[in-house]
Amino acid sequence: MPRIWGAHSLAPLYPGKSNLPDPIGEVWLTGVDCKVASGPFSGKTLGEAWREMPPEWRGERFTGQGGFPILVKFIFPKDKLSIQVHPDDTYASKHEQAAGGRGKTEMWYAVNAEPGAHVFVGTKPGVTKQQFLDGIANHTLENLLEKHPVYNGDTFFVPAGIPHTIGPGMILCEVQEYSDLTYRVYDYGRLDATGKPRELHVEKAMEVMRFGKQKVEKVLSLSMWSGDQREGGGKRTLLTACPYFTVERWELYQHFLTYQPTGLQFNIHVILAGNGQYDRNTKFQAGECWFIPAPLTGIPNATRHTTMLRAYVQDLDVIRKELKIQKCSPVEIASTVFG
Secondary structure, eight states: OEEEEEESOOTTTSTTOOSOSSOEOEEESSOTTSBOOSSTTTTSBHHHHHHHSOHHHHBTTOOSOOOOOEEEEEEOOSSOOOEEEOOOHHHHHHHOGGGTSOOOOEEEEEEEEOTTOEEEEEEOTTOOHHHHHHHHHTTOGGGGEEEEEOOTTOEEEEOTTOOEEEOSSEEEEEEEESOOOOEEEEOTTOBOTTSOBOOOOHHHHHHHOOOSSOOOOBOOOEEEEEOOTBTBOEEEEEEEEETTEEEEEEEEOSSBOOOOOOTTBOEEEEEEEOEEEEETTEEEETTOEEEEOTTOOOOOEESSOEEEEEEEOOOHHHHHHHHHHTTOOHHHHHTTBOO
């Protein structure tokens, strides 16, 4: 996806994508127009495959014909994104039916962050709607937002209604509700390729923005499993969970992660580093995204140390129960599981 703030090189995730003519801001991995590269639906779009696959492949939550539920993407910012906010499901279903009627809650995982990388998420305590509007008019809006430094492996959870922007100098993996609804409130005076300012959506943004209701911090990651590196195995860590998605980081040593996920939901595996195979005929490498049907365990065997994200949709009570078994405290669980 070309973006005014994007990069001309997608290395190191995609080393062959450098010196690009247009700045690429986003690489969509589970867009409904993305093509399936292997398996029985090879050559079809993900949207077509989702509609045509056996219901049991989707898992118990998605046996009907609804659209694909989560959008996974990489973000490559070389400049600041606009300051923006997303609507929730209630507002989107009433006012944005033409755009799909679905709100947008999201999370970010820092795949790579250069020194000084940062994001702005949420307003500072006490900021009012009028102060926010004044900040837009006076070009001082950043001063009203909370600035967070970003380091490799950081996770941020950004609910609908929270203003935010992403700075340059990082690669993020974003997992979100499947929605492209963005209300842009400030764009730093930039012009698009035609020499015109990009559209702003201040009025709608003010209707959905949460003032003084939620402070956003980096999310505490929680260990769910750890195996002995000398005997293969790996580590499984919960990054965040909410009603729309659960995201884990898996570190796979030379053999495999012995944890067996249940067959109740489909899984998305995003390979961040390393390589290996699922079986003799299915090899994976960094930058790829794999759809694992619900009936399959889909445990990857790492040829070398591999890091991947697992995204799926799970009942939050199931997540909380598993964390309690791992001796996580109620405070720790509440800082990572939302909703």
